[in-house]
Amino acid sequence: xxxxxxxxxxxVTEMGQEVTLRCKPISGxxxxxxxxxxxxxxxxxxxxxNNNVPIDDSGMPEDRFSAKxxxxxxxxxxxxxxxxxxxxVYFCASTGTxxxxxxxxxxxxxxxxxx
Amino acid sequence: xxxxEEDPQALSIQEGENATMNCSYKTSINNLQWYRQNSGRGLxxxxxxxxxEREKHxxxxxxxxxxxxxxxxxxxxxxxxxxxxSYFCATSGSGNTPLVFGKGTRLSVIA
Numbered sequence: 047x048x049x050x051x052x053x054x055x056x057x058v059t060e061m062g063q064e065v066t067l068r069c070k071p072i073s074g075x076x077x078x079x080x081x082x083x084x085x086x087x088x089x090x091x092x093x094x095x096n097n098n099v100p101i102d103d104s105g106m107p108e109d110r111f112s113a114k115x116x117x118x119x120x121x122x123x124x125x126x127x128x129x130x131x132x133x134x135v136y137f138c139a140s141t142g143t144x145x146x147x148x149x150x151x152x153x154x155x156x157x158x159x160x161x
Numbered sequence: 162x163x164x165x166e167e168d169p170q171a172l173s174i175q176e177g178e179n180a181t182m183n184c185s186y187k188t189s190i191n192n193l194q195w196y197r198q199n200s201g202r203g204l205x206x207x208x209x210x211x212x213x214e215r216e217k218h219x220x221x222x223x224x225x226x227x228x229x230x231x232x233x234x235x236x237x238x239x240x241x242x243x244x245x246x247s248y249f250c251a252t253s254g255s256g257n258t259p260l261v262f263g264k265g266t267r268l269s270v271i272a
Contacts, residue, residue: 050203079259088164088264089204089249102259137203147191147253147260152203 048072050153052138058159064126067156069138070119075151077144080113080123081137083155089137095121096144128160165193165233165250165263173269180237182266184250185230191253193226194260195235198247204262207235207248242272 051070059065071078079094093103098115106113110129115121125132135157139150165186174180184193192211196204210217210226210233217224223236237244247267251260 081262089262091259091261094259139203144257146257147194149194149206149209150196150204150260152205154201154203 050138050140050151052136052153052156054156055154056157056159058161059128060161061129062127063160064124065128065132065158065160067123067125067136067138067158069121069123069153071121071138071140072142072151073119075140075142076118077141077146077148078115078121079139079141079150080121081139083135083137084133092123094146125158128158130160133158133160164261165252167248167250167263167266169266170264171267171269173271174240176240176242176270176272178240180240180244180268180270182235182248182268184233184235184263186233186250186252187231188254190228191255191258193224193233194251195222195224195233196249196251196262198249198265200246204249237268240268240270242270244268245270 053068076097080092083089092105093113095115113123135155137155139152141148165184168183194209195207198204208219221238226233247265249265251262
């Protein structure tokens with residue numbers, strides 16, 4: 047199995063631009079999570095989906111952030127417009143159960159730099 | 162917040178020594194998990210211990226859980242240079258709630 051696949055691995059953009067991060071979960075997994083990692087705040091949960099349905103987006107910092115999961119094999123996290131404080135590593139993780147505290151499989155992340 | 166806090170923030174040891182990392186949390190948990198993160202990579206699940214368990218082993222890893230003190234420890238025995246990474250604890254409260262991660266311990270094993 048290829049594991050959780052995220053793209054791009056690195057993204058550098060200017061403030062005000064739209065950024066779209068992509069995630070392909072492990073085939074057959076039905077829960078998907080987006081986390082953000084910074085030195086100051088550690089790993090923060092942004093949003094999670096069960097069976098493609100967003101369950102809790104209370105971790106999404108602002109309306110500039112949105113996430114979708116149009117099907118079981120693809121999810122996007124969009125930031126529009128981006129700001130320098132959005133600079134972080136964004137991780138997608140999946141698990142093969144709707145039990146949310148099951149072990150997670152993480153992708154290798156997207157390192158976002160907003161200048 | 163139930164977020165776990167790891168201690169120490171950073172640890173440097175010689176190859177062959179044992180490494181102990183601690184995690185404290187604030188609320189009742191369903192289970193506690195430990196993850197490892199190599200530089201530039203995603204987190205990898207190491208071990209899960211349930212709230213009714215006190216100790217668990219996996220290879221060179223030993224995890225203990227003390228729910229009365231709301232704390233857990235991860236012991237890596239006979240450390241190797243390849244164990245150099247950040248280690249995170251993650252907790253989940255009662256009910257079907259997602260994992261909350263601590264800020265991690267950076268372990269450096271010097272050959």
